Amino acid sequence: MSVTLDLSGQVVLVTGGVRGVGLGITRTFVRADARVVTCSRTRPEAPSVVEGSSHVVADVRDPEAVARLVEGIVAEHGRLDVLVNNAGGAPYSLAADGSPSFHTKVVDLNLLSPLLVSQAANEVMQTQDEGGSIVMISSISATRPSPGTAAYGAAKAGVDSLVRSLAVEWAPRVRVNSIDVGLVRTERSDLHYGGAEGAAAIEATIPLGRFASPDEIGAVALFLASPLASYVSGATLAAHGGGEPPPFLAAAKEHP
16 A cells, blocks of 8 residues: 655745755655755755755754744745754763753753744744644653763653643644654764774664664654644654664573
8 A cells, every 4th residue: 555645835844954864854845745944053065955945044042043934934935834853963972071061052952942943833833724743853862871962862851741741732733743763874874883884783783673764764754744643742753663672681692
């Protein structure tokens, strides 16, 4: 059976939608015939902007920039139907070594900024007969220890909690959901995981045997934004290839 999702006429904002997971999300929504607007803090190189989408330079941590971003989308397209809060991330740093400023910036980008953009989007969506859908790109770091990125994991746990609250406050017109994303193969995966051999070793620990592709995460976001998920709100959907088997199982195999 073939299922095709058609978002023709719908306007979608993907924050951080020009590289990595965000790029896959943008491609997926463009293929569904949505009018996609992406944003990032700096102007990306031309090949990073997907044909069929448009790009706006905007810092999602800046309330004034966010207001201009959303106002500009509505001025040009007349509406905003879907927001995918993808912008985020954090460099590796042990919690004891991070300065207060470092931790503040991580939480600001990964928790407070999605709330800020969601507030602006919700204000528009509440005035539309069809309402709207907000999808937060969260992480499996929200549900398990996140050594080296502790503030990031805590912020993502906050995002999943935020989703449950916003889904109640903004219902019934706006649906709000999140995706706990696992390991994804992007243009920087090998660099991040210690080269091709390191990446392959990590993939071997994933039950499905591989990293996700950015477009697979895009497909999950598309589902949550689509009419197929019309009764899904306040949910966190795990896209992690089966998760992480408990370490004690491997230890038990080594020492039967």
